Amino acid sequence: MADVARLAGVSSQTVSRVSTGHPGVLESTRREVLNAMQQLGYRPNSAARALKRGEFRTIGVILFTLATTGNSRTVEAIAAHAAREGYAITLIPVAVPTQDEVLGAFTRLGELAVDGIIVIMEVHLLDAADLRLPPGVPVVVVDSDAGDRYPVVDTDQADGARQAVRHLLELGHRTVWHVTGPDESFSSARRAQAWRAVLDEAGRAAPPCEHGDWSAGSGYRAGLRLAGLADCTAIFVANDQMALGVLRALHEAGRRVPEDVSVVGFDDIPDAGSYMPPLTTVRQDWAEVGRRCVQGLLEQINRHTVEPGTVLVPTTLIPRASTAPPASTAPPAGSAPGTSS
Amino acid sequence: MADVARLAGVSSQTVSRVSTGHPGVLESTRREVLNAMQQLGYRPNSAARALKRGEFRTIGVILFTLATTGNSRTVEAIAAHAAREGYAITLIPVAVPTQDEVLGAFTRLGELAVDGIIVIMEVHLLDAADLRLPPGVPVVVVDSDAGDRYPVVDTDQADGARQAVRHLLELGHRTVWHVTGPDESFSSARRAQAWRAVLDEAGRAAPPCEHGDWSAGSGYRAGLRLAGLADCTAIFVANDQMALGVLRALHEAGRRVPEDVSVVGFDDIPDAGSYMPPLTTVRQDWAEVGRRCVQGLLEQINRHTVEPGTVLVPTTLIPRASTAPPASTAPPAGSAPGTSS
């Protein structure tokens, strides 16, 4: 900076004023300085800037994996919106979801140059007694039900699951089977909970759950088990990838979809419309989740206020070809088309 | 820090020594200081640290999207390996791949607190005349053929494509059709190039390409066109998602896979094994790509040397159920099992 000042024949303070865009600099001086900057390839040192200003203009994102569509989409949206506000994103992946690992990541985050943190993580890991966020650092949590202690942003998974199960019941299915995600997952728990609630409300017996781990392979195995049950005509699968596996299992078992069995997924990943048959599923708006995260975090940063509570982003049922009225039941009036061969 | 020093009854320098883990501190003093840190909730200020040390211990990653499996996996691996070396990852997504946007991102990166940059991006965008990386900042490029100017890490896509096409020829197919990725993509171009080269070598005529955009939908449309060609018995699709669409198109057109048509994909995304039928495809080792990126970048950072050149990570053909000898041709000796009905 001193070099630039010398070359431009001004003081370093004027250089600073130009580089931060402050007013009160003569247009001619300004051009002179910009010129000198170009010539010397000057780029402001962000460490010094951060030290002086006391802020980093950076948001930390801590998560387990980018491998799920939801996480990577959310992160992408977070990064895009943060960039728009002049914030950068620092990514802290935690490889294995053990408590120690999470703690480690937070320690690092604590030392990291961030003004706020977005946690994309199941809440029970935050519950671990001595896992404390660096005090004074604004936090927003995704995929958690810690709404009483932190600001939480999430898609309305319960409502999505409700829509899915109701859709199947309205088609005339007597009851709906369910393939869950992994036990530790709160998303999975919430979807299962809503599934059970709708069946209860409708006075239908809830069959036992099949348990998966979000992967297509686990869906396939669950699907094989369900394919053996003659009275299983409708399955709500907790995500699209497992639904892919279920579709294959049903196909191999000779049960047609949707003629014999209807299947609904969750997520609406880009491929879901190309499954065989195209999958009826529940769309999650991850872009909106990311946007709300950034918005909530920046509010905390700028206003120095924290307001715990949960923001729910709506979900939408996307009807495609994998659901139809059951073959043996007269479809109720105004039902979906049955494309039985 | 001064407060901690006062509370512990030592100088601030001793606090610094403890917090950086430097030797030469009496165990008793050390404990005293750690105690004081705990009590006061002291966390070192990374901006000041970076300013003093002249390094940020941060790597910038610039990319277009996290939505592709390859990119998110690569980023995840980069983050994991970087963390192991004590580096954080700063993510700079560029929403739209126009030249201006890219420039903008680099400007931001230039001002950003990074010691090096990993570019996950097609090379022709780097070629743009006045797109210059901040001088003096180490760079590694992925998904590009700029090996003459930058260190490049990539999977051996040409070899993967070769394996795929040879596999189909060895099964006895007369020739192999091809569904490409988008025109601007160098990955796509390299795969198409290798496809053509193998056919040339084998003295087979290369049929006209179908063009897709990586999405399952585009694969479906291409598949419908190919399904109409009676002599099309083998298709090499440039990625798994498009292959999913091709499978659906063939299915709808009544052409069985693999009995009537063999299909090979590229990527080996986690779902590929659950397609109907499970997809023969080419596996890319993105984790290894990420590892090599970090390794190469840290070498540059630490040794202050740049060695342009391309590191190729091997690809592997994963044979599954979507390929078989053509029905009308006597399979050559030692071929794969044909499960024709």
Added chain:
DNA sequence: TCGCGTGATGTTTACGCAAACATGACGCAC
């Protein structure tokens, strides 16, 4: 003509930390 306001620019200082160097206590060899 003088004083004072205004706007452009310069000077000083501190942000928090960690190298570099300084100090001081102790022990051991001669």
Added chain:
DNA sequence: GTGCGTCATGTTTGCGTAAACATCACGCGA
């Protein structure tokens, strides 16, 4: 007992920037 090396710790300094304050030139009204 003197000298010197070793180890633990303290003191000084400066990293690059920007806020706060200081200065200076100029113009305009009384």
